[in-house]
Amino acid sequence: MRRWRAGDYHPKRLARGWMPPHPTLYLRRSVIEHWGGFDTDFRIAADYDAMLRYLARGRLRLAYIPAVLVRMRLGGASNRSLSHILRKSREDYRALRRHDVGGLGTLAWKNLSKLSQFWRHE
Template sequence: MKVSVIIPSFNSAKTIEDTLESIMDQNWTDIQIIIQDGGSTDDTKAIVTKYPTAILGWQSEPDNGIYDAMNKGIKRATGEIIAILNSDDAWLPGTLDRVASVFSRNPDVGIVSGSIEVWEDSPNGAKVVLKSSLLHLYKGLTVQHPATFMRRNVYERIGPFDTRYQIGADYDFVLRCLMANIPCIILEDVLVRMRAGGKGSSIFTLDDWKVRRSYKISSVFYEIITSINNFMRQLTRKIIKNTLGDKTVSIIRNYRWRKRTFR
């Protein structure tokens, strides 16, 4: 079973080697690595060059955001199974064996998704395991996209990511798959380690709101309360960081994360 893994990247020299090593450690013989780079000016390409399988799939050109890069990668993919792995994330050992076995035993299934471990890249940093779920999508994207694998024919049927969303197109895409009744299997296995951080804040909240309202899966009252809570949480974190420092933010984050199950 051929697997295509798409890695969107931009100035990822500090992290992309960990990502590539995690792919190489799968020891998967039939794999296509597609690195869709947005025009990096650091040493990203020099690092990728050390991996012959990866440099074959290297393409660097300006794009219109991460989902445009993903769409370009999907067009280049030739594998039966397509994965998207960010350039600062990593597959855990045995991930492809586990996922491929599920697809092989279930030929009608189009999507397989597992859990992710989110961690702070710092000594004694906070970490949490977040599961995938189809039951909590009214809250946000609770299918963990870095740990989600799809047959190529799902993209052919559903279409590309909607680039009108800055960072909510994966949420929209999952909901489109559900509306199209694409069969999905959710695994308990932790498949990916993901660094905390990245895009989010008010843009993420706004994109979530747009997606939920477009599918009418939440009330206006819920959105108002959610927006207020998110704003207050971000404001509080900023105040704590500026007054008490990153270490205190990490301690509080670790406490809050212990109560989380889904993103």
């Protein structure tokens, strides 16, 4: 089980692999109308690509709500198998490069930063 609280957003955090929890990222309709929805060329990381587009390109301001709004079950498409994990990593890297957020270092930080979420129980 992973436990994670996103914390306050700052644009520089994106380059360190930070991503807001997608089930609780609420946006105005005008943001999606202007910047577009999910790009279905991304089979697993369409949410990550969209969030990078909104935050890196759209330069949105976010407000952090320090409360648990969603509890998710374990599992999902991104970690169902080794092939899915590798595909997700390739898609994450493509999204990072596409939006000029980072490269391999950012991808590494994105994945390594999750490790502490497995044993840090607040």
